[in-house]
Amino acid sequence: MNSTIKSAKKPLMSYGVYIPFTCFIIFSIIDIYNVNAQDWVNYVLSNLLGIALGYQMFFFGLGHIFFGDRIAEYIGWQKGSPFQYELGFAAVGIGTLGILCSWFSGSFWLATIIVSSIFMWGCGIGHIRDMIKNKNLNAGSAGFFQIS
Numbered sequence: 001m002n003s004t005i006k007s008a009k010k011p012l013m014s015y016g017v018y019i020p021f022t023c024f025i026i027f028s029i030i031d032i033y034n035v036n037a038q039d040w041v042n043y044v045l046s047n048l049l050g051i052a053l054g055y056q057m058f059f060f061g062l063g064h065i066f067f068g069d070r071i072a073e074y075i076g077w078q079k080g081s082p083f084q085y086e087l088g089f090a091a092v093g094i095g096t097l098g099i100l101c102s103w104f105s106g107s108f109w110l111a112t113i114i115v116s117s118i119f120m121w122g123c124g125i126g127h128i129r130d131m132i133k134n135k136n137l138n139a140g141s142a143g144f145f146q147i148s
Contacts, residue, residue, distance in 0.1 A: 020056040024048060046101060049109060053116055054098025061091030076130075076138030094119055 024047045031043035064071055068084030097112040130136045 020052050023055075024052045027051060042105075045109065046105070049098050049101035049112060052098075053112070054095050054101065056095070057091045057098060057116070058095025061088045061093075061095055064088030064091060071140070074138065074140035076134075076136040076141050090119065 028040075028044050028047045031047065032040045035043070064084045065088030068081075068088065069079040072079045072081065072084055094112075094116050097108075097115065101109055101112055127141050131142055136142070
């Protein structure tokens with residue numbers, strides 16, 4: 001792989017989660033400033049669900065579907081497992097729910113929050129178990145920092 005491409009991908013792999021977070025902050029400020037500041041909670045929650053959850057999970061899912069072996073290696077797990085494909089579609093589904101929260105509200109938001117919370121808490125517990133049991137401290141499993 002070209003060294004320029006590798007050097008450009010490294011920050012994205014390490015800090016890519018901050019892109020949706022930055023968009024969430026910017027869009028929330030714009031919404032609150034331009035529309036009705038008294039409705040700020042709805043704007044913030046809508047942007048959290050649509051951008052921070054929706055788009056982020058959607059693209060994480062695509063990564064697991066199309067680059068499963070690379071993602072598994074980054075996490076420190078065995079390559080070639082069909083779990084990557086299944087996990088990818090689960091993440092794309094949750095991401096789609098988050099994106100749809102831009103058009104639907106109320107109980108739809110609640111259902112999206114419940115499903116994504118259970119999924120992500122389960123993933124978090126799985127990663128913590130793997131760190132303790134298998135001493136897997138790869139950056140993809142332990143977080144953005146590399147523990148040596």
